[in-house]
Amino acid sequence: MKTLFGELADGTKVSSWSLENGGTRLKVLDYGGIVQSLEIPDRHGRYANVSLGFDTVEDYVAGSPYFGALIGRYGNRLAKGRFTLDGESHQLPVNDGENSLHGGTDGFDRRVWDVEPFTDGRDAGLRLRLTSADGEMGYPGTLAVRVTYTLTGDGDWRIDYEATTDKPTVVNLTSHVYWNLAGEGSGSVHDHELQIAASRYLPVDAGLIPTGESADVTGTPFDFREAKAVGRDLRVAHEQLLYCKGVDHNYVLDKGRTDRPEHVATLRDPASGRTLRITTTEPGLQFYSGNFLDGTLVGSGGRVYRQGDALCLETQHFPDSPNQPSFPSTVLRPGQTYRTTTVHTFGR
Numbered sequence: 001m002k003t004l005f006g007e008l009a010d011g012t013k014v015s016s017w018s019l020e021n022g023g024t025r026l027k028v029l030d031y032g033g034i035v036q037s038l039e040i041p042d043r044h045g046r047y048a049n050v051s052l053g054f055d056t057v058e059d060y061v062a063g064s065p066y067f068g069a070l071i072g073r074y075g076n077r078l079a080k081g082r083f084t085l086d087g088e089s090h091q092l093p094v095n096d097g098e099n100s101l102h103g104g105t106d107g108f109d110r111r112v113w114d115v116e117p118f119t120d121g122r123d124a125g126l127r128l129r130l131t132s133a134d135g136e137m138g139y140p141g142t143l144a145v146r147v148t149y150t151l152t153g154d155g156d157w158r159i160d161y162e163a164t165t166d167k168p169t170v171v172n173l174t175s176h177v178y179w180n181l182a183g184e185g186s187g188s189v190h191d192h193e194l195q196i197a198a199s200r201y202l203p204v205d206a207g208l209i210p211t212g213e214s215a216d217v218t219g220t221p222f223d224f225r226e227a228k229a230v231g232r233d234l235r236v237a238h239e240q241l242l243y244c245k246g247v248d249h250n251y252v253l254d255k256g257r258t259d260r261p262e263h264v265a266t267l268r269d270p271a272s273g274r275t276l277r278i279t280t281t282e283p284g285l286q287f288y289s290g291n292f293l294d295g296t297l298v299g300s301g302g303r304v305y306r307q308g309d310a311l312c313l314e315t316q317h318f319p320d321s322p323n324q325p326s327f328p329s330t331v332l333r334p335g336q337t338y339r340t341t342t343v344h345t346f347g348r
């Protein structure tokens, strides 16, 4: 079902699409492909919206830290907003100190997507389409992007990303949902239990750009191979935690890039019983512990969001890959199709 959500300053209408299938309820905006709300039941069948967001377009435009948004063309940071491809150098607008973050000042999170609903057997979903012009935000090539949000008959939320280009370019698409399985606005997620199937992560410099090395998680606060409380080690005096005010790092997933989605992370709220299991084809996962939420934003439920009130698990290729020869490539060439899939399975 489609309803009017609001209007942008130039009069463009923003619509909200509501879907329900297999016990999961999803509200998606055509603006930014934003998941404005995602409701799932707890062990007693009580629903809560487990995704941080706003209830007006104005709030999203004024200063959303990418709540629920689709991220492109390039998820996470590119050092100094620069990269060289086939001998040609490209300068992007910088929007995070001297670096480019999440596609630049006007990324896919701020574009209005074409949205079409579909049903297919037991599945129900939305097809979102966007064309990004050659040179948009400094990136070469016309990029045709298609993202499919599917709610399966079992209530899983699946995201299929596809893109093609007419010139060599770089692409790294992801989704920036902020999870709080106790319900948005209910407080900190530090008691949630998190498990990540990764033995290595990418240390960063003070500007949060990967140094190029990967580090063993053993004996560090970054070890989530066995499920542990999110907040357990966040106050350990580790230099990498100081740089980011918490965890804001790419995990090098043990499984690597795979043709089929494989399990990489499980998040569980012991109090409500709600769980989220993530499978993906991607080789990386950005675990961001909501460090920059600072008590200045009022969320969709009318409550203030503070540091640690949610966390993000962004499946992706590694940050800054175009400048890091040892990282898996994010180059897309004409004739190739970029294809990745991430599935969110909910339990209680």
Ligand code: GLA
Pocket: 065, 066, 076, 101, 208, 248, 286, 288, 292, 312
């Ligand atoms: C990503 C980045 C973080 C932060 C958030 C948005 O997760 O890695 O550093 O920019 O997005 O606030």
